[in-house]
Amino acid sequence: MNDEMQEILNDFLAESTEMLEALDQHFVKLEAEPSNTELLNEIFRCMHSMKGSAGFLGFTHLVEVAHQGESLLNKLRQGEMTVSPFIIDIILEAVDAVKALQADIRATGEDSHVETEMIVNKLTLTMESAADLCPPPPVSVSKKSDGPSPGSSTSSSSLPMKPSENPMGGQASLATHSKADEEENDKDDDMSHPSTELAPGLSEVLDKMKEAASRTLQAAHPTSNKPAGGKEEDQTVRVETRRLDHVMNLVGELVLNRNRLMKLGFGLEEQYETNALVRELSITLAQLNLVTSDLQLAVMKTRMVPIRKVFSRFPRLVRDVASKLGKHVRLELAGEDTEVDKSVADELGDPLVHLVRNSMDHGLETGEERKLKGKSSEGYVRLSAYQEGNSIVIRVEDDGRGLQVDKIAAKAVAKGLASEADLSAMAPKDIMNMIFLPGFSTADQVSDLSGRGVGMDVVRTNISRMNGSLDLDSELGRGSLVTIKLPLTVAIIQALMVEVECATFAIPLASVIEAVKVKKEDIKSVNGQAVLNLRERILPLLDLGQTFHIPNSQATEECYVVVVDVGERRFGVVVDRLKAQEEVVIKSLGEYLADVQGVAGATITGDGKVVLILDMADLVGEVQSTTLAGI
Secondary structure, three states: OOHHHHHHHHHHHHHHHHHHHHHHHHHHHHHHOOOOHHHHHHHHHHHHHHHHHHHHHOOHHHHHHHHHHHHHHHHHHOOOOOOOHHHHHHHHHHHHHHHHHHHHHHHHOOOOOOOOHHHHHHHHHHHHOOOOOOOOOOEEEEEEOOOOOOOOOOOOOOEOOOOOOOOOOOOOOOOOOOHHHHHHHOOOOOOOOHHHOOOOOHHHHHHHHHHOOOOOOOOOOOOOOOOOOOOOOOOOOOOOHHHHHHHHHHHHHHHHHHHHHHHHHHHHHHHOOOOHHHHHHHHHHHHHHHHHHHHHHHHHHHOEEEOHHHHOOHHHHHHHHHHHHOOEEEEEEEOOOOEEEHHHHHHHHHHHHHHHHHHHHHHOOOHHHHHHOOOOOEEEEEEEEEEEOOEEEEEEEEOOOOOOHHHHHHHHHHOOOOOHHHHHOOOHHHHHHHHHOOOOOOOOOOOOOOOOOOHHHHHHHHHHHOOOEEEEEEEOOOEEEEEEEEEOOOOEEEEEEEEEOOEEEEEEHHHEEEEEEEEHHHEEEEOOEEEEEEOOEEEEEEEHHHHOOOOOOOOOOEEEEEEEEEOOEEEEEEEOEEEEEEEEEOEOOOOOOOOOOOEEEEEEOOOOOEEEEEOHHHHHHHHHOOOOOOO
């Protein structure tokens, strides 16, 4: 395949991925609104567009599945069949088959390695028989576009469900057709001439092939309401993520060199402040600083995506999981317009999937159990996001049975993770957090949904990798709440530079509450745990020198305590000196040093030194492991 056809194939895969991501949401919404003709037409257009693009590129198996799905949708549009849970389940199976075919095309360049005969026959038989099945337990979805904290849903509806495999999510803007296109779509397409079924945007592909141009296809689709004879200017362009990553890395290097130049400039200005050239250099460096900051902000904004790209997978996921569990579940989404860095969004999906599955499996009771407790038979899982300073906060909440501290404690003892003496000295919240330990599970039986003892550990590991924090709260019989706090970007952060002996460390400023100067005689010890009475509050302390085994060569009477907040848990970091606040670029330590505890990465300072960036979410575990009930 030549470069030009490969580019066309890549464009097809990108556009069809957007359509598939949208279809999952559209079908869940269609179950709630079976009479929504506009939504049904939009689904039909997506399937028709995908079929036409696949036919143009010669993917016959994909065309066959999409054609049968389109035919079934057309019968729904024409009123020959009615929207029912059974019909939706069949079409969702077809969508999953198209996803598998697309994955095959991406991996091999062909669509011949996926079995499609079964789903094609099922679609055909479905069109021949319009019999409906009894709907399974319902799940409903409600969304709130704004507001920092979740509340009651603004709109909800009951959605019948049936299990389906491989839930996939995402949000995309789909192509629209003119009225003439829709009339043409109503007709049965000739399968022997797939090249005549051109999707929106394929005319540009044909022009491109004729002209043999090397430019990248633009992502925006023509709209049906643009003026006749006029051409609407395309305002968007597809850019591969790796290119943005490369640009971000270059900006990071620029920031490091900017910091270096600024430090050198300050040094020259102190020595030769009357020199005209040095003054001109200072002015130029100030301008360079402004331009670099603006460039950094602009590049960061190009990488920002709304978190709905992550949230949009959950309506389908909750629908399928609730059906398998036989529970009535309502999903509530809030703050979907909150923006986050693309790298953060990519890493966030798996932890949230684990949390939502655990909420539904372990947290929410069955309808009968809920009625006995005086609750509504329908439980809810609420996903919300909002920005807080330079961080994004994500909350996963349910109104289920809550965490059973006694059961967690019993499991911890049975697995040898803690002794009875350890547990008796721990606060209930600390016992709850033991569910994040590797291999811990309270499930009585292992299922395909949860209970393998790996899910919650994966959550904590992934969040820590993003320099984030995780906090767990629960009330027995009332439900649970998991709060995740993440930086808006994981590449460049503000940090507080501190010194211990001759070593310099960087503490992410997002975690810092305050820094206080104290006398060492004010630091007390309670059962081996160093603590400080700070404004009538007992603050556990972590000595950075002891943690990193730095020899103490100076006998000083005073030190500094940096108060850090990690997921509503506060502790103090004892250091010798405070240096400055700096903007630092996080660099990975590489595979060899990837397992070093308490270190998130490294950076290069303005004077050319390599400084370790501390992982506060990791270090808080050092304090918690020795925190006693009397502290």
